[in-house]
Amino acid sequence: MSGREWWRQAVVYQVYVRSFADSDGDGVGDLPGITSRLPYLRDLGVDAVWVTPFYRSPQHDHGYDVADYTDVDPLFGTLADADALVSRAHDLGLKVIVDLVPNHTSHEHAWFQAAMAARPGSPERARYLFRTGRGADAGEPPNNWLSVFGGPAWTRVGDTDQWHLHLFDSTQPDLDWRNPEVAAMFADVLRFWLDRDVDGFRVDVAHGLLKEESLRDQRGQRTEVDHFEMGGLAEDAPMWDQPEVHEVYRQWHRILAEYAGDRMAVAEAWTSTVEANAAYVRPDELHQAFNFDWVLAPWSAPAFAEVIERTLPAMAAVGGTPTWVLSNHDVQRHATRYGGGAVGRARARAATLLSLTLPGSAYLYQGEELGLEDVEVAPEHRQDPSWFRTGQPGRDGCRVPMPWSGDRPPYGFGPGTGQPWIPQPDDWAPLTVAAQEADPASTLAFYRRALALRREWLRDAGDDVTLTVLDDVLTVRRGQVTLAVNCGSRAAPLPAGETLLATGPADGGLPPDTAIWVRTS
Numbered sequence: 001m002s003g004r005e006w007w008r009q010a011v012v013y014q015v016y017v018r019s020f021a022d023s024d025g026d027g028v029g030d031l032p033g034i035t036s037r038l039p040y041l042r043d044l045g046v047d048a049v050w051v052t053p054f055y056r057s058p059q060h061d062h063g064y065d066v067a068d069y070t071d072v073d074p075l076f077g078t079l080a081d082a083d084a085l086v087s088r089a090h091d092l093g094l095k096v097i098v099d100l101v102p103n104h105t106s107h108e109h110a111w112f113q114a115a116m117a118a119r120p121g122s123p124e125r126a127r128y129l130f131r132t133g134r135g136a137d138a139g140e141p142p143n144n145w146l147s148v149f150g151g152p153a154w155t156r157v158g159d160t161d162q163w164h165l166h167l168f169d170s171t172q173p174d175l176d177w178r179n180p181e182v183a184a185m186f187a188d189v190l191r192f193w194l195d196r197d198v199d200g201f202r203v204d205v206a207h208g209l210l211k212e213e214s215l216r217d218q219r220g221q222r223t224e225v226d227h228f229e230m231g232g233l234a235e236d237a238p239m240w241d242q243p244e245v246h247e248v249y250r251q252w253h254r255i256l257a258e259y260a261g262d263r264m265a266v267a268e269a270w271t272s273t274v275e276a277n278a279a280y281v282r283p284d285e286l287h288q289a290f291n292f293d294w295v296l297a298p299w300s301a302p303a304f305a306e307v308i309e310r311t312l313p314a315m316a317a318v319g320g321t322p323t324w325v326l327s328n329h330d331v332q333r334h335a336t337r338y339g340g341g342a343v344g345r346a347r348a349r350a351a352t353l354l355s356l357t358l359p360g361s362a363y364l365y366q367g368e369e370l371g372l373e374d375v376e377v378a379p380e381h382r383q384d385p386s387w388f389r390t391g392q393p394g395r396d397g398c399r400v401p402m403p404w405s406g407d408r409p410p411y412g413f414g415p416g417t418g419q420p421w422i423p424q425p426d427d428w429a430p431l432t433v434a435a436q437e438a439d440p441a442s443t444l445a446f447y448r449r450a451l452a453l454r455r456e457w458l459r460d461a462g463d464d465v466t467l468t469v470l471d472d473v474l475t476v477r478r479g480q481v482t483l484a485v486n487c488g489s490r491a492a493p494l495p496a497g498e499t500l501l502a503t504g505p506a507d508g509g510l511p512p513d514t515a516i517w518v519r520t521s
């Protein structure tokens with residue numbers, strides 16, 4: 001991979017705004033809360049923080065339904081609070097990436113309000129995807145597409161023959177990116193935040209902006225929603241990953257390049273092949289794309305090796321830089337995915353060490369450094385729009401607010417004694433930041449050590465890696481570091497070299513569910 005821009009080898013920490021730190025005691029995290037905890041992130045050893053949407057929003061999808069892209073929701077603070085966050089982060093040597101949601105607006109956005117008040121065929125409606133329904137009385141949706149959150153992707157406008165498209169919730173109407181007004185609006189939004197000194201953008205649903213123009217039926221349509229293994233995995237997906245979307249990112253590349261400081265954008269693009277994913281990071285497009293194959297890989301040495309071997313050449317072919325993602329706010333936490341409990345937590349640490357070995361950047365999700373697992377959220381507390389549309393548990397389990405200190409909820413998440421917006425479990429006292437800071441064997445201590453060692457030994461170690469898989473043990477050599485991770489069920493020999501860090505006890509052999517870094521000369 002070419003270039004030495006900061007983001008190419010960065011460790012980026014995702015903050016889910018509602019659940020990170022609450023400064024005012026309303027049970028919901030906010031911008032001043034984040035700012036107050038930035039020294040924690042500096043001490044953890046990350047390079048950048050990605051902050052999920054904090055713009056004006058009715059919160060039907062917790063901020064991914066934006067009513068005003070250039071203002072802060074009062075729930076989270078003010079524009080001055082956003083400026084203070086960016087400037088404090090910069091003082092501490094941290095970059096800031098903000099979330100951009102261009103596929104859809106909120107139904108409360110001024111444009112959608114105007115569209116609903118206007119007549120069919122009007123310029124106001126032409127910013128969104130309104131179409132006439134099918135059937136004698138237009139009572140059927142215009143095509144057979146399903147919402148990612150379940151149910152039809154269309155909602156009827158009152159009792160008229162018009163319907164509007166929403167690939168997500170009905171409160172998230174999709175924009176028509178074939179309308180130049182839409183591109184112009186987002187160019188202004190990019191500049192608005194770049195002028196406020198943000199270092200980059202995480203582009204929400206980057207693969208969805210353009211739909212096949214005919215809006216034809218999807219063939220071989222899925223009968224159930226592949227939750228967050230989005231339509232990209234379906235064989236025929238006229239709503240995702242259309243060639244024209246890349247023109248949008250060429251324009252954004254030019255805008256970002258107008259600013260000093262290697263501003264960047266990272267795509268959330270669920271695609272069916274790694275080559276399709278790499279297309280988003282061609283030299284004149286976006287800078288990175290999340291590697292969701294890494295999230296989807298099971299706990300298995302050959303599976304991990306296969307994703308690495310697939311990712312590296314595909315990214316190299318476009319001069320791109322790979323990313324390694326294990327958890328985020330849309331998927332089960334990796335400790336839970338790998339089996340949960342002591343085994344899941346051990347495997348999660350080991351997989352993290354593997355991610356941190358590889359060339360490119362790593363994206364961490366808040367709370368993974370504490371070894372948090374998904375929480376079984378009681379039905380009456382669930383808030384994910386997909387729960388309301390499908391009755392499936394949804395994504396609330398990975399969004400439970402952070403435990404900072406103390407021995408009962410809200411564990412220092414905010415002032416006061418009440419439960420936060422999603423209740424925290426009673427047994428989190430040993431997992432708080434304060435408890436783990438006092439324990440050198442904690443997951444937090446492990447993350448701090450691993451990030452410090454990565455800076456020292458791996459960040460500048462180049463792109464070459466040598467992989468070996470033997471008996472479900474994956475060995476990765478990069479620069480002077482060798483990683484071995486044991487995904488099997490029997491102890492394996494330790495790699496030769498001086499131990500830098502192990503994810504668990506490893507005397508005389510590498511136990512199952514354990515990884516180690518050794519240094520060779």
Ligand code: GLC
Nearest residue numbers: 061064101168204205329330
């Ligand atoms: C992305 C976000 C997810 C959100 C969806 C709709 O996938 O990560 O949280 O619900 O887009 O904006």
